[in-house]
Amino acid sequence: MKLGISTLPKKWLEEIINLAAECVVVVDCKGTVVYINSAYCEFLETTMEEALGKPVQEVIENTRMHMVAKNGQAEVAVVQPIKGSEMVANRYPLYIDNELVGAVGTVMFRNPQEWLNYSRKIQPLLKELKYYKTKFEKELKSKYRLEDLVGESPEFSEAKRLARRVSSSQSSILLSGESGTGKELFAHAIHQMSPRGHFPFVRVNCASIPENLLESELFGYEEGAFTGAKRGGKKGKFELAQHGTVLLDEIGDMSIHMQSKLLRVLQEKEVERVGGQAPVPVDVRIIAATHRNLEKMVQDGEFRQDLYYRLNVMKIEIPPLRERKEDIILVALKLLIKLEEKFNNQGIELSVEAAELLRNHAWPGNVRELENVLERAVNVLDGKIIRGAHLPLYLQDGNVRPSLAYTQLKSPEVMSHITKTSIQPLREIIASAEKEAIIEALRLTNGNKKLAAEMLKIGKTSLYDKCTSYNIK
Ligand SMILES: Nc1ncnc2c1ncn2[C@@H]1O[C@H](COP(=O)(O)OP(=O)(O)OP(=O)(O)O)[C@@H](O)[C@H]1O
Ligand SMILES: [Mg+2]
Incomplete structure (x- = not known):
């Protein structure tokens, strides 16, 4: 026996339509209702007998089914007010043998409650998606500006001035300075001021990524490059930073092997994904940072000289706090x-x-x-x-x-x-400063009051008086 839709009993077809979409209406090209299922009738508080054969506008309020049956343009997920509730409707033109013969309408949600129940399931997922999206975008943005770098000493101001000047160029920058001096902050600020500021800022900590993973972190990998490789492969940091800046942090901790690979990228301006066939062109600006003495590492053969020269086009030294x-x-x-x-x-x-x-x-x-x-x-x-x-x-x-x-x-x-509460009266401050100065002068002159008075540019008698009142022997 040949099976197919033509062999299905009419009752089955009805039930299948009811299950597939709760409310269904079909109109011909004139907009006359030729089919409507019982669920829709119930919702509209009508009966099939009453609805069939009538112009659809008389059966369903605010409908546009007759327009869709005429213009052949689908309307998907549109809000339609019926009986005081906002339901969500789909209207599809019905083409048979390439000819527009009518339209099919379905209702996705019959009332706000249905929509609410549905959206309650979807909303947390959307929220989660948004969270990760903004988190991801934030990660790729620079977080600090030059104004955030506090310091007015001549050395620090010079470093900031240099940072501002080099930000507009394309050359590599080497940030050197002891641990905790703010190298990462400088890198952020330079990126932010540069013409690349609107593109991603991607930091790679060369010291914390295990040697065998660094290559795929930096350059990415193709699907199936190794066991555990993600489907579709993964972009490396260089590709992620396209048109932006890559901060190679702790560059002094990169192995010689990786240094060679990095040098290749800097020279060719393209990366090769692990397990990849064709190199991918990349346009990034490199900022390298380290607290180690790269010059000495070059001398000791621990850092490639050619890479050092490539990175050290411009150097900014960030002074330690004690200086x-x-x-x-x-x-x-x-x-x-x-x-x-x-x-x-x-x-x-x-x-x-x-x-x-x-x-x-x-x-x-x-x-x-x-x-x-x-x-x-x-x-x-x-x-x-x-x-x-x-x-x-x-x-x-x-x-x-x-x-x-x-x-x-x-x-x-x-x-x-600075809190006022711990400030002493001015009289006492002056007195204690005076006392200290006198003690210091006497120490330097080995207790010679005459010389001490000359140093302090006060009279000898005055010094004697002050010594007595401050109890200096
Ligand atoms: N000039 C500054 N003004 C305000 N905060 C600063 C300044 N410099 C550094 N910081 C803060 O000090 C901390 C260390 O800065 P950063 O991580 O940039 O140091 P680093 O030089 O990269 O150190 P390391 O070599 O250990 O990685 C950060 O929390 C940063 O916010
Ligand atoms: Mg750092």
Whole structure:
């Protein structure tokens, strides 16, 4: 027996239509209802007998079925108000043997509740998708601008000036500086100022990716390149950064083998995916960063000289914090603002004593160390003022002379952030500065009061009086 739709009993066909779409209506090319299923009739509060043979406009309010049957243009997922609810309808032209003979209409959701139930299932998925999309896009954007790099010392200002100048060029840049000096921040800022700023910024940490994975991370791979390779392959960081910037962070930790591969990319301006056939052209600007001494590594044969020259077209050296002491408090205050946000604890101030301890420390871990010290302090804070006791012991061991703070913290902006509560009366500050100066002068002159008075440019009697009143022997 030949099977097919023609052999199905009429009752079956009806039920199949009912199951396939809850509400179905069919009109001929004049817009007359030639078929309507029971579910639609129920929804419209009519009967088949009543609806069949009538112009569709008389059966369904706000319908456009007769237009679709005439113009042959499908209308998919359009909102149609019926009986005070907004339902979602599909209208398809019905072509038989290439001839427009009518239209088929279905209702996807008969009321907002149905739509709501459906969208309740879909919404979390859409939200999740949006989250990952923005997260991914954010990852590929530079996060810092030059204004975010706090520091006014001549050395630091010079580094910022250089960064601004080189940002517009296409050449590679080498950022060198001790750990925690802000190399990554500079890379972000340079990208952001450059004409590539609207394209991706992609950072690769050459030290943290295992040697055998670095190649596929950087250059990507084709499907089936190795066991576990993703379907469809994967783009490498260079391809992801197309027209943008790649930061090769910790470049000093890259193996000699990878250095050769990288050099090839820089020379040919194309990458070869692992397991790939044809090279892919890439247009990226390279910024390399390291805390290691690349010159010495070249001398010792640990870093390829040719690669070094390619990367070192322009070099920016970022000075360590201890060489820009005047910036320490400025940076600390900027970091405190960040911490205030993080801990939702506004109005935190630095006491003069704490500020002085921060200034006197050598900061081998630079800004990152300062950040950690302040975060720890904010954590152990009982009020709003960071005092010496809130700092780690290795900072408190420093020799503090609070009065010094006033000569060194000259900016009024800085002063307004340093707490007033720990400031002594001016009379006492002057007295203690005077006392210190006299002790220092006497120390330098081996206790010779006459010479000391000359050094201090005051009279001998005046010095004697001051020694008595300050109890200096
Ligand atoms: N001038 C600055 N102003 C404000 N914050 C800074 C500054 N420099 C660095 N930071 C902060 O200090 C931290 C360390 O900076 P970054 O990661 O750029 O250092 P790095 O030089 O890359 O260090 P490493 O060599 O260890 O990777 C970051 O959290 C950054 O926000
Ligand atoms: Mg870094």
